[in-house]
Amino acid sequence: MDQYQNKKVVIIGGTSGMGLATAKKLMDGGARVLVTGRSKGGLESAGKELGAGAIVVSSDARSLPDIDALASRVKTEFDTFDLLFVNAGFSIPTPLEGVTEAIYDEMFNLNAKGPFFTVQKLAPLINRGGAVVFTTSIANVKGLPGQATYGAAKAALRSYARVLAAELLPREIRVNAVSPGPIDTGILDKAIPDKDAAAKMRVHASAMVPMKRFGTSEEIAKAVLFLAFDATFTTGAELPVDGGWSQI
Structure with missing residues (x-):
C-alpha cells in the first residue's frame, strides 16, 4: 500500500493505544512517522512493534522544554511534515471532594497546556495544506461523575480546534478533533x-x-486518518467515535 507515501507524521503520545494504532496504519501506507512517549517500557515496546522505520522519541507532553527539544528534533528528522496528531492524555477519575491542586494541575498540564504549546511550536513546520488532529473525549460533552478536571481540559482542546483552525487557515492547515468514547x-x-x-x-x-x-484503537485510527487526509473541506470540527453515546 502507498496511500500515505511521502507523508511525514508526528504523533504525540504514539507509543501505545490509539496513537500506536495510528502509527501502524500510517507506516503500512508508506508514511514516515515520529512518535513520542514518556515511559521507558512504552518507548522500547513501540520501537519493537513499529520497527526500524519509525522514529521513537522520549518526550514529556507536559514539559515546555521537552516540547522545544521535540520541535528541534522534528526539524532535524523531517524538516517539514504533514500531520500533527496530538494524542497524549490521561484521566485520573476523582470525585469533587477528592480533587487536589496536584490532580487539577496534572489534568490541565497534560490534556490542555501541553497540547497548546505543542501546536504553537510545531505548527511552523507543518506543510501548507497539512493537518492537526487533537484527541478530545466524550467527557467534554457528557457530565461524567469524577471527570470534572479531565472533561474541562478536553473541552479546552475542543476550543483549540476551533480557534486554531481559524488562525491557521491562511496556511491552509486544517485543525480538527477526534472524540473517543470508551476505547479498549x-x-x-x-x-x-x-x-x-x-x-x-x-x-x-x-x-x-x-x-x-x-471501540477499538484501530477504529480511532481510521477516524484520525480520515480527518487528516480525506476530509479536505472540514476544519474546526470534532468527530465523535463513541458508539453513539454522545448523539443518541
Whole structure:
C-alpha cells in the first residue's frame, strides 16, 4: 500500500493505544512517522512493534522544554511534515471532594497546556495544506461523575480546534478533533488498578453505549486518518467515535 507515501507524521503520545494504532496504519501506507512517549517500557515496546522505520522519541507532553527539544528534533528528522496528531492524555477519575491542586494541575498540564504549546511550536513546520488532529473525549460533552478536571481540559482542546483552525487557515492547515468514547486501549486498567473495579466499570460503560461495546484503537485510527487526509473541506470540527453515546 502507498496511500500515505511521502507523508511525514508526528504523533504525540504514539507509543501505545490509539496513537500506536495510528502509527501502524500510517507506516503500512508508506508514511514516515515520529512518535513520542514518556515511559521507558512504552518507548522500547513501540520501537519493537513499529520497527526500524519509525522514529521513537522520549518526550514529556507536559514539559515546555521537552516540547522545544521535540520541535528541534522534528526539524532535524523531517524538516517539514504533514500531520500533527496530538494524542497524549490521561484521566485520573476523582470525585469533587477528592480533587487536589496536584490532580487539577496534572489534568490541565497534560490534556490542555501541553497540547497548546505543542501546536504553537510545531505548527511552523507543518506543510501548507497539512493537518492537526487533537484527541478530545466524550467527557467534554457528557457530565461524567469524577471527570470534572479531565472533561474541562478536553473541552479546552475542543476550543483549540476551533480557534486554531481559524488562525491557521491562511496556511491552509486544517485543525480538527477526534472524540473517543470508551476505547479498549488498556488505559482503563491503568486508571483503575483494582481488576474487579475495572471489570465492573467496563460492563457499566458498555451498557451506556448505544452500540453496547467498547471501540477499538484501530477504529480511532481510521477516524484520525480520515480527518487528516480525506476530509479536505472540514476544519474546526470534532468527530465523535463513541458508539453513539454522545448523539443518541
